[in-house]
Amino acid sequence: MSLKVLVADDEPNIVVSLEFMMKREGYEVLVARDGRQALEAIRRERPQLVLLDAMMPGMSGFDVCEAVRADEAVRDTQILMLTAKGRDTDVARGVGVGADAYMTKPFSTRDLMQKVRDMLA
Template identity: 85%
Template sequence: MIPELAPAKACAAKVLIADDEPNIVVSLEFMMKREGFEVLVARDGRAALEAIRREHPRLVLLDATMPGMSGFDVCEAVRADADVRSTCIVMLTAKGRETDMARGVGAGADAYVTKPFSTRDLVQQVKDMLAKDTAARALATGSAGAGELPKDMPA
């Protein structure tokens, strides 16, 4: 008799929250965990870059202005590093001028969100970006069958 195997549990996507504002970190961490993501936190730019290189999160919520190293500089460093350049990056910032947005996109951010923002809308944007990224990776590798759900996305 062959024992029945329990269905494999999907791995939660890792999301790094890189922000020096405690209230924003607490709020985002709660929301992301509630949605089933594995959440990492960095409180300054250098710690964020180290965490990205060490932990390989799928997505980073990156504050533009942090101590040690700006979010713009972190973003540029990530895009220049072949090991982590495919990481999705959402810049979070109070800097809402067109020149600031252009700088964020120019640094390699996939999205630019100005503070204050709706946490619910941001969570949906994160889910949408990760679903799109998962589909693109599956197409690139030819690994997902038609109608197959991504294995690393929370249900």
């Protein structure tokens, strides 16, 4: 059974490249274009890992993360937050709402894939 990874980002270029990289690694990829879609997909599909953009329309990645952690059924879902917001306060906020890991954009694809492999190992 292949592992499911949800790519939740509103930037089409980022979605395309992340989707390509994850599929190349053999993961089953789901895509959500805003926070509400991401939360619905997490509850419905139960991905092992979510690559979650912090700033999305409808519901921010921070809000999605908080909702996941508060939901008994999906709270164990691993969340890697990807964001252009790299200030210490943003990182602290991401960790504060329960993100398992945090990477700032632009990120090295090699570093990202290593982090994903480590998280799914």
